Amino acid sequence: MSCETVRNILSGFLDQPMGEPERTRVTNHLAACRECAAHLAELSELRTYLRSLPVAPMPRRLRTELQVIASREKARAAATRTLSLTLHSWIGTCRLAIDNMMRPMALPFAGGLLSALLLFGLIVPVLGFRPAVRNDVPTVLYTAATLVEVAPLGISDDEAVVELSVDAKGQATDYTVQRGEVTPEMQADLTKMMFFARFTPATSFGQPTNGKVLISFRRVHYVVRG
């Protein structure tokens, strides 16, 4: 047996059983060859050193982490054993995820909303919004009819309070005397006045409608001196 052949099987010679003829040949070679014997001794010593390497102690944190992994995996395995448990576990996981997501946002969200309301309440009155169109129809439910222009006609000397009915076109259609006495002259004057006067019709939800206007006739005395 050559040295090269022996060295190729020395490792196996150390570890494993070998057939008796081959074993005898290797042993005979080792007895005759100091170099191969020394090589085998080195390999044997090396193996002893490798086996004597100390077992490194596990970090304490790793022990804890492995316990946590075991516990979590056990719970996971238990949760997936039946369909109802799987569903229950899934719902629990979703609920926990939503809770974890929303809880940190709850306080900032509430604070933000309250701050926004407070600022809105403080700023809006200061801004003093004005309507952009002057003759805009007020958006109240009902507006009364109003007098725009009266014909410059003379009225008799009597005093009276008359309620005029104004249609949707702004025309006076009828009248009722509320106070005072109506003479035939005054009746004629009122008919002329109704014909020539102009009114703004009453509105309901922005649409022209029939309304009433109360007009008071009063005597006026002018004293001219000089």
Added chain:
Amino acid sequence: MATLVLDLNSDRSAETAVDSGDLALAHALRDGSEQAYEALLLRFQQPVYNLALRLLNDPSDASDVAQEVFLKVFRNIGHFRGQSSLKTWIFRITINEAHNQRRWFFRHRQREVGLEDRDDDSGYPGETLTSGGQSPYDYVFDQERQELIAAALARINPAFRAAVILRDITDLSYEEVAEVLQISLGTVKSRILRGREALRQELQKKMQSQPALRLMPKTAE
């Protein structure tokens, strides 16, 4: 004259037979037994960490690998059919995870410097002293020799390193090594031979500068 220490493990093949205890443990894990989880950790956490540490030579990476290994073991215990022993099955996962970790390291973390504090109980010499009767000189000598061997082990080809570690440190039989590495028995023999030879040469290179640490064949007394 040099004494040849021969270790003929003729009974090793018996270890490859699947232990009925392994199957019982696997069944208990599938049934969700708390004791089974505890037992599995108690039995394998230290060997798995030790194997990962020897393969990667980094405590932090070894911790990561150990966590990944047990996560996979717990999740895939249903796939364990008892065709191999639980030990070789778990060691195979460890080898694969260590391989992935090494690849990931070379891609991403090669130039990073860890900021993690060392754990107060890892690497503390007081816990690694094996003999209370050692003299300080012997203790320092042993420490240096162990560091040299660990460093040399880290420098050899990873494929050879895995075979040597599984055989000489984890103490698996050739058949078990073949199962763990999923290679043929002949390849196992070849890798162990070449791994030991590479390791011997690495150590010789180092020891030329430190003769006191030279591999010395024991003489017969």
